[in-house]
Amino acid sequence: MDTLIGENRNRLEDFTLLRGQAIFLDDIKIPLMKECAFLRSPHPHALIKSIDLAPALKIPGVETIFLYDDIVSFFGTNQMPFDQGDFVAPKWSYPIILPQYEVCFVGEAIAMVVAENRYIAEDAVNAIRVDYEPLPAVSDCRDGLRNDSCFVHQSSNRNEIGSIIATYGDCDPCFNSELFSFSLSLKQHRGGAHPMEGRGVIASYDPKNKFMCVWSSTQKPHKLRNVLSELFQMEEEYVRVILPEVGGGFGAKAAIYPEELIVAFASRKLGCPLKWTEDRREHFLSAIQERDQYWSVEVAFDSNGILAAIRGTAIHDQGAYTLAEFNIPYNCAYAVPGPYIVPNYHMEVKVVETNKVATVPVRGAGFPEANFVMERIMDHIANDLGIDRAEIRRRNLIPVDRIPYEVPLKARDGKPMIYDSGDFIGCLDHALKVSSYQEFSSQQQAALAEGRYIGIGVSNMLKVTGRGPFEGGMVKISRTGTVTIATGAAAMGQGTKTFLATICATELGLCPSQIKVITGDTSLIMHGVGGFASRQAVTAGNAVHLASRQVRQKALLVSSHILERPADDLYLADGKVQDKKDSTINLPFSEISKACSGAKGYPLPDGVAPGLEKTVYFEPKNLAYANASHVAEVEVDTDTGYVSINKYLVINDSGRIINPVIVNGQIRGGVAHGIGNALLEWMGYDGDAQPVVTTFAEYLLPTSNDVPNIEIYHFPTLAKNPIGVKGVGEVGTICAAATVISAVENALRPFNVQISEAPISPERLVELIHQ
Amino acid sequence: MHSVSMTVNNMVVSGDIEGRTLLVEFLRETLRLTGTHVGCDTSQCGACTVHVNGLSVKSCAMFAFQAEGTEVTTIEGVADGDKLHPMQEAFRTNHGLQCGFCTPGMVMTALALVNENPELTETDVRIGLEGNLCRCTGYQNIVKSILDGAKALRSQT
Numbered sequence: 001m002d003t004l005i006g007e008n009r010n011r012l013e014d015f016t017l018l019r020g021q022a023i024f025l026d027d028i029k030i031p032l033m034k035e036c037a038f039l040r041s042p043h044p045h046a047l048i049k050s051i052d053l054a055p056a057l058k059i060p061g062v063e064t065i066f067l068y069d070d071i072v073s074f075f076g077t078n079q080m081p082f083d084q085g086d087f088v089a090p091k092w093s094y095p096i097i098l099p100q101y102e103v104c105f106v107g108e109a110i111a112m113v114v115a116e117n118r119y120i121a122e123d124a125v126n127a128i129r130v131d132y133e134p135l136p137a138v139s140d141c142r143d144g145l146r147n148d149s150c151f152v153h154q155s156s157n158r159n160e161i162g163s164i165i166a167t168y169g170d171c172d173p174c175f176n177s178e179l180f181s182f183s184l185s186l187k188q189h190r191g192g193a194h195p196m197e198g199r200g201v202i203a204s205y206d207p208k209n210k211f212m213c214v215w216s217s218t219q220k221p222h223k224l225r226n227v228l229s230e231l232f233q234m235e236e237e238y239v240r241v242i243l244p245e246v247g248g249g250f251g252a253k254a255a256i257y258p259e260e261l262i263v264a265f266a267s268r269k270l271g272c273p274l275k276w277t278e279d280r281r282e283h284f285l286s287a288i289q290e291r292d293q294y295w296s297v298e299v300a301f302d303s304n305g306i307l308a309a310i311r312g313t314a315i316h317d318q319g320a321y322t323l324a325e326f327n328i329p330y331n332c333a334y335a336v337p338g339p340y341i342v343p344n345y346h347m348e349v350k351v352v353e354t355n356k357v358a359t360v361p362v363r364g365a366g367f368p369e370a371n372f373v374m375e376r377i378m379d380h381i382a383n384d385l386g387i388d389r390a391e392i393r394r395r396n397l398i399p400v401d402r403i404p405y406e407v408p409l410k411a412r413d414g415k416p417m418i419y420d421s422g423d424f425i426g427c428l429d430h431a432l433k434v435s436s437y438q439e440f441s442s443q444q445q446a447a448l449a450e451g452r453y454i455g456i457g458v459s460n461m462l463k464v465t466g467r468g469p470f471e472g473g474m475v476k477i478s479r480t481g482t483v484t485i486a487t488g489a490a491a492m493g494q495g496t497k498t499f500l501a502t503i504c505a506t507e508l509g510l511c512p513s514q515i516k517v518i519t520g521d522t523s524l525i526m527h528g529v530g531g532f533a534s535r536q537a538v539t540a541g542n543a544v545h546l547a548s549r550q551v552r553q554k555a556l557l558v559s560s561h562i563l564e565r566p567a568d569d570l571y572l573a574d575g576k577v578q579d580k581k582d583s584t585i586n587l588p589f590s591e592i593s594k595a596c597s598g599a600k601g602y603p604l605p606d607g608v609a610p611g612l613e614k615t616v617y618f619e620p621k622n623l624a625y626a627n628a629s630h631v632a633e634v635e636v637d638t639d640t641g642y643v644s645i646n647k648y649l650v651i652n653d654s655g656r657i658i659n660p661v662i663v664n665g666q667i668r669g670g671v672a673h674g675i676g677n678a679l680l681e682w683m684g685y686d687g688d689a690q691p692v693v694t695t696f697a698e699y700l701l702p703t704s705n706d707v708p709n710i711e712i713y714h715f716p717t718l719a720k721n722p723i724g725v726k727g728v729g730e731v732g733t734i735c736a737a738a739t740v741i742s743a744v745e746n747a748l749r750p751f752n753v754q755i756s757e758a759p760i761s762p763e764r765l766v767e768l769i770h771q
Numbered sequence: 772m773h774s775v776s777m778t779v780n781n782m783v784v785s786g787d788i789e790g791r792t793l794l795v796e797f798l799r800e801t802l803r804l805t806g807t808h809v810g811c812d813t814s815q816c817g818a819c820t821v822h823v824n825g826l827s828v829k830s831c832a833m834f835a836f837q838a839e840g841t842e843v844t845t846i847e848g849v850a851d852g853d854k855l856h857p858m859q860e861a862f863r864t865n866h867g868l869q870c871g872f873c874t875p876g877m878v879m880t881a882l883a884l885v886n887e888n889p890e891l892t893e894t895d896v897r898i899g900l901e902g903n904l905c906r907c908t909g910y911q912n913i914v915k916s917i918l919d920g921a922k923a924l925r926s927q928t
Contacts, residue, residue, distance in 0.1 A: 010863055017871030018859040020806015020846035027805035196810045196818055196872040196906050247872030248906050280811040493870025493907050661866045665908060669869060672909030696815035696904065704900035704910040
């Protein structure tokens with residue numbers, strides 16, 4: 001059978017999106033639907049002394065306003081359902097639905113107004129009178145560790161709520177030896193996810209049938225269904241979550257939020273459909289972020305630049321609540337070695353609460369921070385020893401003959417961390433070759449002679465992708481003869497429908513455009529996990545691959561009975577099962593499907609179960625590690641501190657590529673996000689934890705002038721799963737900041753500038769130049 | 772309430788609205804033309820870009836009554852039925868969109884840029900797109916789409 005996998009293919013999603021016909025959350029209108037708006041705390045930390053709803057309730061068009069008491073009297077709890085994972089956060093850090101008397105970050109929801117439309121709902125929010133008593137707040141996570149620090153919650157007795165330690169070997173002797181060593185302090189900041197579409201939810205409760213239907217712009221529709229089911233004590237069959245078209249996620253929509261639960265609660269209470277759409281200001285204040293981290297590391301290495309040990313600590317800004325397990329700190333602690341051999345390693349990441357919105361993974365999930373640390377270390381070793389930066393990396397990368405390579409650490413799922421594919425040195429060498437890296441220094445000399453400061457940076461990365469536990473794919477040939485796929489994978493711009501259709505089409509002898517793909521409708525597939533951790537091509541891709549194959553086999557088996565031909569003589573093409581030698585002997589899919597649904601009173605053929613469909617839940621046995629090498633060339637204007645990226649090049653290994661068009665798009669978008677993290681994006685708070693950045697005028701998302709054209713080369717090695725695919729969604733982001741910063745530092749070598757932070761603003765660069 | 776009337780995608784439309792109703796709200800809620808999106812409310816992101824009397828306008832930064840008597844074009848008015856406009860087709864064939872939320876605004880801005888300057892260069896496109904944010908694509912394929920779309924439009928005339 002001809003495989004369609006690997007072909008450049010335009011996306012199936014685009015036709016509706018391009019005509020403005022796609023239905024995003026806020027485009028859904030249900031008769032009698034009312035709209036909601038939230039009153040949010042203007043204080044980083046305060047007590048609520050009293051709330052006066054009367055002026056708001058007087059506004060015509062206001063239906064009602066819900067507060068803490070309403071939630072608790074209905075659910076009997078104020079606690080958000082919460083996966084504890086392996087790490088136990090203290091009670092005060094558990095996320096809540098609505099606060100009773102204490103608010104702990106600016107943007108924390110206090111009350112929800114239901115009104116005829118959003119304009120009126122917002123008028124009412126502004127009319128609610130709240131008497132607050134401000135309390136001291138923790139803004140900087142380093143301050144939160146001080147003995148005299150105030151606490152983030154009144155019920156806290158400390159701000160450091162946990163610590164993740166990744167360790168193996170014995171570092172200390174390496175620092176009491178003949179080896180070289182240095183220490184390094186790094187400040188990192190990642191900012192927000194900022195999909196162009198904010199969050200949003202619609203809930204419609206049908207009191208007669210006791211059925212709840214919820215649309216949410218989420219990355220985890222099945223998780224939301226499960227949470228609603230538990231909270232409302234309604235069986236999964238009576239709660240349906242539907243994923244509309246989703247305008248990007250990048251991590252912001254991978255959490256379950258109070259707003260989703262309150263809107264569902266209110267719809268159930270009022271018996272009418274309700275909608276809440278997040279505006280951008282709310283996204284800045286209330287959607288999860290990654291944020292500040294402060295790293296201190298010590299590095300020991302020999303005269304050839306070969307690493308002996310890395311040890312250190314990091315302080316991680318957790319925000320006011322712990323929404324999930326400590327996943328960013330965990331990833332940070334464990335991901336520093338990446339594709340390099342680090343013989344001895346000890347890293348502690350302290351999880352420190354602040355009076356800010358919670359941090360959970362944004363595209364990259366702690367890997368960009370860990371990568372930045374490792375790549376800065378590489379540059380420092382190179383500078384200390386006067387050895388080329390790429391050569392230092394080359395010497396420390398895991399060579400291909402040591403693959404499979406087991407890192408002496410456990411992955412978050414408790415399994416060994418085994419890199420079972422990849423050629424890291426090959427990838428780097430290819431990057432150096434196609435970027436003409438070796439010739440750059442002569443260009444640099446020439447530029448310098450003209451008073452221009454150009455620089456080159458090179459970095460390597462590795463990212464866990466395809467995280468389990470599973471994803472499902474239901475593949476079905478319907479009575480109409482058309483093929484439908486349903487999956488718990490959440491499409492949010494990654495071309496999920498196109499690549500799943502491509503995988504299925506290959507097995508069923510169709511064109512991808514003949515296949516309909518429905519993502520994230522919990523009524524069509526019982527279990528699902530969703531979109532995060534660059535996982536869907538690996539998990540849902542393999543599930544659809546295996547399910548399609550079984551549907552094909554069944555179609556052959558049933559046709560063989562009906563056509564009275566051996567199955568081996570038959571094949572699938574053009575929506576039919578045909579005889580290989582005589583195409584006039586054939587059976588259309590519609591007939592096979594009907595045969596599988598049976599006729600009254602007649603048994604199905606032996607060995608044939610009802611239905612021409614198959615659901616497979618693919619459980620990856622091992623994580624798929626994707627890797628890449630990046631090269632950036634920049635020019636720095638030393639008067640203004642402006643950095644222009646003149647060239648950007650990626651050599652990427654995401655395993656077997658299903659559709660290069662989509663994979664390249666993911667890499668480019670990922671790099672753009674990393675460039676934002678290197679130079680632009682800053683979610684600022686003042687010393688009192690009051691946000692100073694609440695619009696795109698202050699938060700600089702990369703624009704068309706900030707992101708250069710990105711050259712991409714593929715260097716695939718196959719992952720150990722049926723398709724051989726690795727993830728790509730986050731892969732472009734991970735080392736982009738490290739690559740750009742390395743290039744900027746290289747450009748400013750004449751000024752002996754050392755950059756220990758990201759993002760780096762033009763002002764800060766000018767400051768460093770003049771130091 | 773005020774009554775407002777304008778021509779949207781070649782249809783004369785009218786509605787009774789509050790004075791504070793934004794143009795984007797009128798298009799989306801009153802006319803149910805939901806292809807025009809709101810991404811930021813503060814006129815940086817450009818997802819709400821439409822044409823008013825042939826010029827690109829961020830419809831979140833204009834009251835509906837200010838469009839009284841004007842000719843408005845939204846993304847829904849660009850294709851010829853099921854046949855994509857050459858600019859839309861260029862976005863499709865160049866993978867100029869991922870999640871597609873910013874895309875209607877991108878296409879409307881692209882059409883305005885090409886209107887102003889049919890011979891535009893990559894630099895022109897990049898400068899012209901500064902008011903339209905995209906988080907997914909890294910812009911490269913959007914720029915390529917617009918250059919290709921402009922070329923297709925030039926060859927039509």
